[in-house]
Structure formats: C-alpha cells, structure tokens
Amino acid sequence: MSGTSPGLTPPADAKQPARHADAPAPGELLGAHYDQCFGCGGDQPHGLHLAARAGEGVSITAEFTVRPEHQGAPGLAHGGVLATALDETLGSLNWLLRTIAVTGRLETDFVRPVPVGTTLHLAAEVTAVAGRKIYSTATGRIGAPDGPVAVRADALFIEVKVDHFIDHGREEEIRAAMEDPDQIRRARAFEVNP
Numbered sequence: 342m343s344g345t346s347p348g349l350t351p352p353a354d355a356k357q358p359a360r361h362a363d364a365p366a367p368g369e370l371l372g373a374h375y376d377q378c379f380g381c382g383g384d385q386p387h388g389l390h391l392a393a394r395a396g397e398g399v400s401i402t403a404e405f406t407v408r409p410e411h412q413g414a415p416g417l418a419h420g421g422v423l424a425t426a427l428d429e430t431l432g433s434l435n436w437l438l439r440t441i442a443v444t445g446r447l448e449t450d451f452v453r454p455v456p457v458g459t460t461l462h463l464a465a466e467v468t469a470v471a472g473r474k475i476y477s478t479a480t481g482r483i484g485a486p487d488g489p490v491a492v493r494a495d496a497l498f499i500e501v502k503v504d505h506f507i508d509h510g511r512e513e514e515i516r517a518a519m520e521d522p523d524q525i526r527r528a529r530a531f532e533v534n535p
C-alpha cells in the first residue's frame with residue numbers, strides 16, 4: 342500500500358485496538374450480519390456470500406469465490422466487486438470491537454487480475470483507533486491464504502450511533518431487520534451489542 346493518503350494515517354496519539362471481551366473466539370465463523378447484505382447475505386443471489394471468521398486480536402479472515410455474475414472484463418472479477426470484498430471484510434472487524442462504524446475511506450490497490458472461479462482469501466486487521474476513527478488494513482490472496490496478493494486496501498471506519506441507520510435507511514428494511522428472529526444477526530445488522 343502506498344500509505345500516502347493523510348486521511349489513512351493514524352495520529353500520533355492513536356491507540357492499539359482492544360478486542361472486546363465478548364468477541365467471537367478465534368476460528369469462529371461470524372455468519373452474515375444481514376441476510377440482504379450484498380457482501381455476506383445469503384438472500385442476495387448475486388452477492389459475494391463472503392464468509393468471515395474471527396482471528397486472533399482484532400483480525401478477521403474471509404473467503405469469497407468469484408462467480409460469473411461478478412465479472413468486469415471477460416472472465417475476470419470486477420474491481421468494484423473486489424473492493425466490496427475488502428470493504429465487507431474490513432467492516433466485519435468492527436464486530437470484534439463491538440463498535441458501530443461505517444466506511445469513511447477505502448483505498449484499494451489492484452495488484453493482479455482475479456479470474457472467475459478463484460477463491461480470494463482475505464485477511465484484515467485493525468491497526469489503530471483514535472476517538473471515533475478506526476484504522477484498518479486488508480489483503481486478498483489468490484487461491485490460498487499464502488497465495489499471490491491480488492488486492493490490498495487501507496481503510497478508515499468512523500464510529501456512528503445506531504441512529505445513523507435509522508435516520509438514513511429505508512423504513513421497510515429496517516423494520517424487517519429488527520424483526521429478524523436470529524438475535525445475533527438482528528444485533529449485527531446494526532452492529533449493536535446483543
């Protein structure tokens with residue numbers, strides 16, 4: 342990563358991230374936070390169906406298999422879809438902090454093309470926290486956790502109140518998410534402590 346964007350450089354007084362005491366254990370699958378999420382939801386037929394797993398500290402691993410509906414150039418993943426995979430993986434980190442946060446900035450390096458059929462192995466971690474600002478970084482590798490790097494991203498997530506979603510989201514979907522019988526997913530749809 343170039344690291345040149347000032348918006349992605351933690352200030353000198355930034356703190357190390359603290360894994361929440363109730364964070365899922367390392368190795369545990371997180372599951373979808375919202376079944377209509379384009380990144381991870383099971384009810385999105387053309388979505389990424391990305392599966393994220395808690396790691397050590399404040400880290401996540403995730404897998405996403407590129408399907409024909411994710412193409413940009415013939416036979417290759419669309420860059421925006423790859424950015425979505427990075428965004429989703431990075432966003433999942435906030436569940437380990439138990440902080441409600443949204444992406445403010447996402448800078449992506451596309452290092453090599455990703456063919457349809459590839460399983461992208463993503464790894465992300467929070468690097469620093471400063472007030473409402475959460476700094477994180479992610480890598481996506483082709484075919485295996487130690488495969489060639491295809492994409493990298495640095496991100497800044499901004500902590501928000503749950504009102505962010507209530508104020509800006511559509512009432513119909515908010516109500517449906519709040520009525521989700523799955524208590525954990527209902528909480529994670531808004532990234533609130535259950």
Ligand SMILES: CCCCCCCCCC(=O)SCCNC(=O)CCNC(=O)[C@H](O)C(C)(C)COP(=O)(O)OP(=O)(O)OC[C@H]1O[C@@H](n2cnc3c(N)ncnc32)[C@H](O)[C@@H]1OP(=O)(O)O
Pocket residue numbers: 348349374380428429430431432433442443444445446472473474497499501529530531532
């Ligand atoms: C919910 C479940 C999620 C689970 C995983 C999902 C993964 C996917 C995650 C997403 O894609 S979230 C959807 C995409 N993101 C958005 O829709 C966010 C849209 N943007 C906003 O709503 C607001 O711009 C935002 C909440 C991010 C910030 O507005 P605020 O008015 O709350 O913050 P403010 O402008 O006061 O800035 C707070 C700090 O952040 C900094 N900041 C804000 N936006 C920035 C930015 N874009 N780049 C750099 N710095 C930024 C800002 O400079 C400031 O720094 P200081 O505290 O040091 O002064």
